[in-house]
Every structure is written in C-alpha cells, then in structure tokens.
Amino acid sequence: MEESDLIKFHSLFLTKTYMKRTQNRIKSVSKLLLIATLFLLSAKQTEAKRPLYYYATLNTTAGEMTIRLYNETPLHRDNFIKLSKSGFFDGIIFHRVIDNFMIQCGDPESKEREQGKKYGNGGPGYNIPAEIVPGLYHKKGAVGAARMGDDVNPERESSGSQFYIVKGKLFDDETLKSSEERINSRNASNNISTTHTIPQEWREIYKQIGGTPHLDTQYTVFGELVSGEDVVEKISISKTDKNDRPLEDVIIISIKIKKSRKLTTK
Numbered sequence: 001m002e003e004s005d006l007i008k009f010h011s012l013f014l015t016k017t018y019m020k021r022t023q024n025r026i027k028s029v030s031k032l033l034l035i036a037t038l039f040l041l042s043a044k045q046t047e048a049k050r051p052l053y054y055y056a057t058l059n060t061t062a063g064e065m066t067i068r069l070y071n072e073t074p075l076h077r078d079n080f081i082k083l084s085k086s087g088f089f090d091g092i093i094f095h096r097v098i099d100n101f102m103i104q105c106g107d108p109e110s111k112e113r114e115q116g117k118k119y120g121n122g123g124p125g126y127n128i129p130a131e132i133v134p135g136l137y138h139k140k141g142a143v144g145a146a147r148m149g150d151d152v153n154p155e156r157e158s159s160g161s162q163f164y165i166v167k168g169k170l171f172d173d174e175t176l177k178s179s180e181e182r183i184n185s186r187n188a189s190n191n192i193s194t195t196h197t198i199p200q201e202w203r204e205i206y207k208q209i210g211g212t213p214h215l216d217t218q219y220t221v222f223g224e225l226v227s228g229e230d231v232v233e234k235i236s237i238s239k240t241d242k243n244d245r246p247l248e249d250v251i252i253i254s255i256k257i258k259k260s261r262k263l264t265t266k
Contacts, residue, residue: 050261055226056084059253060094062235065228067143067165073131076145076158076222083161084255088124094250095119096243099236100169101212104146105252106162113251118243120162127157131220137202139211141225141232142166150190158220165225167236168211176203179213186218 054069054077069077083089091111095118096104109122128145138144143165145158171179176198183196196217198206206213225232238246 057256061251063231065231067223069223072133073222102164103235104164124160126160130156136221138215140168143223145220170210171206182214
C-alpha cells in the first residue's frame with residue numbers, strides 16, 4: 001500500500017470513528033432528554049392529581065396564621081372565602097378565648113371594640129346548613145363553625161361568620177370515654193339515635209396531640225391550621241375578663257385567600 005493510500009485509509013478510519021462516537025453521544029443525549037421529559041411529565045401528572053385547596057392567611061395583631069379550607073365542606077369554604085375577600089373580617093377581634101379549648105372570632109359587631117363589652121351575637125344575617133362530615137374532627141388546629149345551641153337550633157346550622165380554632169388538650173382513655181358519653185347524651189336529647197364511638201385513629205391523635213373530642217358530630221369542622229400554631233398559643237393564654245374576652249384586644253387586620261395544590265404552606 002502506497003503512502004497516499006495509507007493516509008486516505010487512516011483518514012477514513014478516523015472519520016468513521018468520529019462519526020460513531022458522535023452517534024453514540026447523540027444517543028446518550030437523546031436518552032437523557034427522554035428520561036428528563038418522562039420525569040417532568042410524571043411530576044406534572046403527580047401535581048395534577050393533588051387536589052386544589054384554598055388557603056386563608058390571617059394577619060392579626062398577635063401574628064400570622066394560615067388555615068386550609070376543606071373541599072368536603074363547600075358551603076362553609078365558599079362562604080369563608082366570600083367574606084374574607086369582601087373584608088368582612090377586617091377589624092374584628094377574638095372575642096372569646098379559653099385556654100386549652102379554643103379561640104373564637106367572627107362577630108362583626110366587635111369592630112366597635114367597646115371596652116368591657118361582651119360580643120358574640122353578631123353575624124352577616126344568615127346561617128349556613130350544617131356540613132358535619134364523617135372523618136373531619138376536632139383535633140388540635142381544627143377550624144370549626146360556631147353556632148347556637150340545640151334547643152334553638154336542632155338542625156345545628158352554623159353561624160354565617162363566627163368560627164373557632166381548636167387549641168384543645170391531651171386526653172386519656174377515661175376522658176375520651178367521658179367525651180363519648182357527653183356526645184351521645186347531647187345527640188339523644190336532639191333525637192339522634194346513632195351512637196358515636198371515637199375511632200382508634202382519632203383516639204391516638206387526641207392522646208398524643210390533643211383536641212376537643214366532645215365537639216365531634218356537634219359542630220361543622222371546615223378547615224385546619226397549617227401554620228401559626230405559636231400564634232394560636234399566644235392568643236389562647238391571653239388574660240381575659242369574666243366573659244372570656246382578652247383584656248387586650250387581638251384584632252384580625254386582614255385575611256388573604258390563595259388557591260394551591262400544596263398540602264401545606266410550609
């Protein structure tokens with residue numbers, strides 16, 4: 001083989017080798033792009049499967065807290081969103097605060113903030129039909145709708161605006177049994193024959209985290225706290241008067257609503 005032929009052969013060999021390597025690189029890049037595309041599609045599908053929730057962030061004089069509104073209670077959810085966006089809650093106070101129990105607000109009359117006055121009778125002029133949903137219970141951080149008692153409100157309709165956030169306390173088997181008896185006694189007085197037994201999963205929550213189990217099946221639970229537990233704690237230990245109103249008013253400055261697929265805002 002002559003030198004020129006050898007050079008040509010060597011050049012052809014290098015060209016084929018380069019082309020093969022290039023093809024292999026292209027295949028590798030294509031595989032990586034395919035994997036990345038599949039990953040993104042999977043992530044989008046996973047995200048799409050997550051339900052959309054509404055979150056309400058309460059900006060108060062004691063700090064900020066955020067609650068997630070349940071989709072299972074659409075009447076209460078939509079009403080809370082409507083009132084929040086209209087500024088209905090802006091300027092109201094937490095008019096009833098009981099440590100180891102709950103903090104309550106939502107009375108528009110409390111915007112007056114008259115010193116020493118008892119609030120808790122005001123509202124938007126309507127009630128909301130009860131949405132007492134199995135599976136939603138009064139664990140620590142639960143958000144429930146206040147209401148009038150069974151004697152004047154046997155249908156257990158909720159106040160149109162007043163709500164509470166549960167602080168609660170820890171329970172043991174004996175106190176949980178007392179809560180069951182209390183619930184069933186109240187239900188029987190309201191001609192409800194179904195016997196309530198606290199599910200095991202709830203019992204563990206009430207024992208380890210806390211709550212107010214004696215309110216279960218009695219009031220509509222329509223959301224839960226996802227951030228700001230320290231703010232609830234701060235409000236709950238406020239010094240109060242004989243009507244459980246904090247001596248120093250805790251005011252809701254504003255409530256912002258947002259919609260998200262995230263389970264929490266943390």
